[in-house]
Amino acid sequence: MDSKLIDALKLQMQPVAIIHTDEKLEKGLHFKEGNMFGCVAAMLVAASKKNSLAYFDRKTYGCPGGGVGLGFGDCYGRFPIDSLLSTGDKQMAAQMGSAGAIMEEGERFYKNPEQARKWVDSLPMTDVSTKFVLFKPWEMLTDEDKPELIVFFTNADQLSALVVMADYNKGTNQSVMAPFGAACQSILYAYEEAKQENPKGIIGFFDISKRTIVPRETLTFTVPFKMFMEMESHVETSFLETHMWKEIQERQ
Structure with a gap:
């Protein structure tokens, strides 16, 4: 799929689409059943860097926090x-x-x-209706895909641009949030925002235990797909077409 927004950002890592599906993949990264130490955030990074699909179900989500982040309900159970x-x-x-x-x-x-x-207790627990949650790198998306969310891996310049674009046609100064959670749980917060009339973008990857799996300057920005498309539609009239942004692009 083509994207003027992604082209303008000059990203070093591919955005990753979060897709819900009932169709099991024949190929793709996945955890073995019963692996409680698998890291969903690491899979997200791998999908971006290796241009590879990854998929999960309610028996193969890795650690309990990963199950929560993917939207498989409250997976903590008796876990301390x-x-x-x-x-x-x-x-x-x-x-x-x-x-x-x-x-x-x-x-x-x-x-x-x-x-x-x-x-x-504050987490917006969600139980998705499909059997599988799929991570699909942007370059592998087709027009037939129907993403729920888009996850960007950004440096400070790129994150700044996305924060500005999130509020471009709203003027509320309330179009982003930065909640703490496991590195993969920005997905969970973005699920909740997708239900809202005016969704917010989620700045994330603040999990200190997982910061070493991404470059030092990297954070994520996760948005519902409808919000991504709205931002996409405003690129040509925004600062992303001005000399200010072009100067920033040159130092990426």
């Missing part, structure tokens, strides 16, 4: 996410063997388990 995100649990870590090292001290993203629980 409150302790993991905060001060840890040495007793639980001992039961987990070699996989328990990070649980022993906790990730310290929240002061205590109670604060972490508030965060969990």
Whole structure:
């Protein structure tokens, strides 16, 4: 598919479309059933860099946070996410063997388990209606595809442009948000925005535990597909066609 917006941004990594489908792929990156340590965010990065499809279902989403991010409902269940995100649990870590090292001290993203629980309770849990969630790199999209979301991997210049474009025809100064979550959970927040009359773009990849899998200057910007198309339609009348942006393009 052609895109004036993507062309103007001069991205180093491909945008990735999030697609819901009931058709299982014969080829593509995926986790084996029962793999609780698979990282959805790493798959998202791989799809962008390697120009490869990736797909998931309710038995192959990797870690519980990944299942939540993909929209397979509340996958945390009895998993001690409150302790993991905060001060840890040495007793639980001992039961987990070699996989328990990070649980022993906790990730310290929240002061205590109670604060972490508030965060969990605030998540806009979603249960998608299809069997599979597919990651498809932009260059592989066809006119027949019907993406739910588009995920951009951006540097500061590109992110600035997307933030401005998100509010270009609204004038609200309320067209983006930057919630904390697992690196893949911007997808979850964007699902919620897709339900809104005036959706917002989601700035993400703030998860400290996964920052090393993307270049240092990289963040994501995730938008519902209808919002992407709206931004796409305004490129020719926007700053992206001015000398200001052309000067910035030259330093990409």
